[in-house]
Amino acid sequence: MTALIGIDWGTTSFRAWRMGAGGEVLETVEDGPGILAAAALPGGFRQAIDDSIGPWLGAAPIIASGMITSRNGWVETPYLPLPLDARALAASLTLHQGIHFVTGAVSGPDGPAPDVMRGEETEIIGHLAGGGTDGLFVLPGTHSKWAQAGGGQLTAFRTVMTGEVFAALRDHTILGRLIRPGAGSADAFRRGVEAGRQDGALLGRIFSARTLALMNRLAPGDIADYLSGLLIGDEVAQGARAAAGPVTIIGRGDLALRYRTAFAVLGIDARIAPPGMARRGLWEIARMGKLL
Amino acid sequence: MTALIGIDWGTTSFRAWRMGAGGEVLETVEDGPGILAAAALPGGFRQAIDDSIGPWLGAAPIIASGMITSRNGWVETPYLPLPLDARALAASLTLHQGIHFVTGAVSGPDGPAPDVMRGEETEIIGHLAGGGTDGLFVLPGTHSKWAQAGGGQLTAFRTVMTGEVFAALRDHTILGRLIRPGAGSADAFRRGVEAGRQDGALLGRIFSARTLALMNRLAPGDIADYLSGLLIGDEVAQGARAAAGPVTIIGRGDLALRYRTAFAVLGIDARIAPPGMARRGLWEIARMGKLL
CATH class of the missing domain: 3.30.420.300 (2-keto-3-deoxy-galactonokinase, substrate binding domain)
Known part of the structure; x- marks a missing residue:
């Protein structure tokens, strides 16, 4: 029925x-x-x-x-x-x-x-x-949404273009030229998160994805993960500043795990919501x- | 001779x-x-x-x-x-x-x-x-350079990818879809600078170039100038935080003037160096x- x-x-x-x-x-x-x-x-x-x-x-x-x-x-x-x-x-x-x-x-x-x-x-x-629970909700994606809920209501939100900016930087700027396919490096991602969380000066910070590679301190197969970490690290550090209450990630697969890792680097224990929301x-x- | x-x-x-x-x-x-x-x-x-x-x-x-x-x-x-x-x-x-x-x-x-x-x-x-004089030097471009000089020496610098990121966002993200050629709007540029200087959360802030246009609060011919202002406003606000001494822009034409305007919005009187450096x-x- x-x-x-x-x-x-x-x-x-x-x-x-x-x-x-x-x-x-x-x-x-x-x-x-x-x-x-x-x-x-x-x-x-x-x-x-x-x-x-x-x-x-x-x-x-x-x-x-x-x-x-x-x-x-x-x-x-x-x-x-x-x-x-x-x-x-x-x-x-x-x-x-x-x-x-x-x-x-x-x-x-x-x-x-x-x-x-x-x-x-x-x-x-x-x-x-x-x-x-109420709190902060993060929905990662091409355009991530960061939303705050309280008392059963959606009270605030904003859109962060992390996924689309990552693709544009990788495919259409000098940062992509040294990138080679890699096996996926959790270490490079974490390293990017550490760099991205430093301050809000993202337009400068991203250049390190090139200079570190030029100086042989970042492997060509790791650049994409580093850059992903750098952008997500910036997003999460900026977003967490205004957050109140527990953090819930509504998303699936590798991307949800990346966000959880980025929160963990910042010392925040984020929970991934069960599917079906x-x-x-x-x-x-x-x-x-x-x-x- | x-x-x-x-x-x-x-x-x-x-x-x-x-x-x-x-x-x-x-x-x-x-x-x-x-x-x-x-x-x-x-x-x-x-x-x-x-x-x-x-x-x-x-x-x-x-x-x-x-x-x-x-x-x-x-x-x-x-x-x-x-x-x-x-x-x-x-x-x-x-x-x-x-x-x-x-x-x-x-x-x-x-x-x-x-x-x-x-x-x-x-x-x-x-x-x-x-x-x-010594002080802060800004060399605008595809990759802007921000340099500090003191005692006749170059003492610090960093690269900010503003120009290249602007082109990638305009040509390869959703932000470009509503853009139409415009006559060049100093007002839209200043409005972007005001938005960009607010905080370091650039990955979120740039989305306003789309939402303002969708809500008919930004003309299609003004979007590019607004986005340019947003990125340069972020760059200048972040860069000015660590600056010491007078500010000199080494550059030419419209781009140098844009940077001088962005500094002026922040209350900083930047000088454009004479050509021939x-x-x-x-x-x-x-x-x-x-x-x-």
Whole structure:
């Protein structure tokens, strides 16, 4: 018996779950088309849904979160201001083409550095709904999100472009020229974290990825890990300054482990959240929105 | 009567001067091939010299500084440690193919962030020799150099990759997608400087170049100037923290003016050095080296 269909629909990813009466997962689709790929299909987003989860349709309400509600998505919805909780997200669901869309959040829309998220708010709500503690949440990625939650609410966040800047530096600056493929060096990564945490002078500090290599003090196969550590070390040192409460990393695989290591170098014990936060958040918002 | 031929030979630039007995300029070549272009000539660096300043040859000693003494140059020479003055550079001239090559400088070769320069040391020496004061020197560029001089010596420096990072962010990250050509906005540049000077959290702060544009608070034609201001503002705010003495910008055109503006936003009155510092430095080192 299907109670809810949930979709986490990002720019380059599409994950969906068919859930039972208690929120348990009955079936999963992990490889649907992200927004860019879906928009390019002849039948667009509708086709993406039919192709990916056609057999599920009609069995239960559908709820979706992520960049799918952005300007380049299926339906653009206005951001909600902070502080934000599951109830506010549920009250703002947008029904479009039979799907209930969760909107995103905006921080400081009138301030000097406005910021936005779509999708991560649902993951944080999922964490809080699952009995997770308040505190600092880090969602590593191309654009990492750093969010603060308290009293069951998302209270602040900002976007840090670490992943995309790393790729641009590696592929399109002099720092990449000496890089050779390596086996992956945890030592080089830690060394980069130590360098990156020193001060905020990142535009200068990164040059050491070249000079250390030129002086044969950094192996060509280790440069990428060192540079990764340097950027993540800067990000984590800057982010930890304003942090309050326990630190939770919402992410998977090697990247989540890198962030945990960077926090450890700074003497902070960060916890990696169990998987399923997006699905759990969708369930909670659907419950608040009386879709169940 | 030619007394000295001086060459400032960089990766992508070649400037040469024929100087008279008092160091005055008799003739100038501004458009010779930089190292990359020269190395690609059939006759290599030798041909570059012959093509560019052939008629001058034989009339006087030749002295050259810049990246031409790097691994990719004509002759690789060892870096000199700090502190460094004209006398030490003169004592280390390398005679190769009839040219006296000025070597570069290394900072903290055994420390966590070693740094190197080739060419800028000669410009700073030129400034000091011309009666310029000690203090902080900023040489803006793809890789900016920040140098401290005292007692006629170059005592510290570091490289800041502002120019190259700006180009990588503009051309190879999401920040560039909304950029449209603009007339050049001094206001947007200043606004960026104000944002960039705030704290060291640059990897997060740069995202505002996108969000402000998405919220129609930054015109597409102004984004590039804003981002330029943001990076230079970060660089100048970080660099000014450790500065002692008056600030001198060694550079030309719009870029030098941008740096002066950024210093002004921080309440610091920076002076732009008169042109000719490289040539004057070559003259001084040649004099110390008894080439005159």
